[in-house]
Amino acid sequence: MSGCSTAPCRNSSQTTRVKAWAPAANRMEHLSRVPKNRIAVLIGKSGKTREMIEEACGGSLTIDSQSGDVSIAWDGEPDPIKRMKVPDVISAIGRGFSPERAVRLLEDDFFLRLYDIREWVGRQPNQTRRMRSRLIGTNGRIRTLIEEHTGCEISVYGSTVAVMGADEGLALAAPAIEGILGGSEHGTVLFGLEQDRKRQRLRSKNLETYADRSSSAPESFESMVPGFSEARERMAVDFEEE
Numbered sequence: 001m002s003g004c005s006t007a008p009c010r011n012s013s014q015t016t017r018v019k020a021w022a023p024a025a026n027r028m029e030h031l032s033r034v035p036k037n038r039i040a041v042l043i044g045k046s047g048k049t050r051e052m053i054e055e056a057c058g059g060s061l062t063i064d065s066q067s068g069d070v071s072i073a074w075d076g077e078p079d080p081i082k083r084m085k086v087p088d089v090i091s092a093i094g095r096g097f098s099p100e101r102a103v104r105l106l107e108d109d110f111f112l113r114l115y116d117i118r119e120w121v122g123r124q125p126n127q128t129r130r131m132r133s134r135l136i137g138t139n140g141r142i143r144t145l146i147e148e149h150t151g152c153e154i155s156v157y158g159s160t161v162a163v164m165g166a167d168e169g170l171a172l173a174a175p176a177i178e179g180i181l182g183g184s185e186h187g188t189v190l191f192g193l194e195q196d197r198k199r200q201r202l203r204s205k206n207l208e209t210y211a212d213r214s215s216s217a218p219e220s221f222e223s224m225v226p227g228f229s230e231a232r233e234r235m236a237v238d239f240e241e242e
Contacts, residue, residue: 031087034094057086088112096157115161120181
């Protein structure tokens with residue numbers, strides 16, 4: 001699968017070259033914009049990472065090295081799920097995740113959630129740095145604990161917190177991350193996270209128990225009344241003899 005050059009994609013010669021290998025029936029679709037210092041990560045050595053993403057999503061990427069804009073030309077009719085989720089793959093790479101991890105977002109049950117730290121602390125750089133430190137913790141301890149409790153992966157990059165995981169994990173991580181961003185103490189947040197996880201496990205266990213009961217065959221009246229089956233057989237014999 002072909003890919004685009006790492007040079008700016010806005011000049012006419014490159015636009016013509018892109019259209020040469022892009023399917024004529026498909027137009028370019030803008031996916032996302034990545035920071036300039038993440039463009040090399042998105043492309044990879046000799047374009048290998050870009051090719052891996054193209055193969056996974058079924059399209060050909062165009063990367064503008066001046067603006068960081070990323071677009072795609074689909075190879076034929078795109079898979080609707082991949083078409084919806086591939087912008088998240090690009091965003092995740094742009095927000096600090098490795099491409100190998102980010103491409104998991106193409107799976108049906110794996111999602112991305114972004115938090116803008118500035119919504120809590122404003123646009124003061126020193127406050128943003130302070131909040132990043134609170135979210136990560138000493139030697140990454142706080143971030144690791146949230147990841148272990150939720151099964152999610154967390155990247156704190158610039159003024160953004162990016163979280164990848166299943167729905168259940170994202171639901172657990174949200175109040176913990178928002179609590180820290182809101183100024184809550186680490187101990188309070190982690191205690192609440194542990195309680196939420198216990199409640200989630202209990203609900204899941206109850207649902208599994210209910211499903212097992214619903215799927216099992218109902219007990220017959222004969223099995224519930226000892227001797228009923230034998231008595232019915234004797235009555236049938238007596239009736240035949242009469």
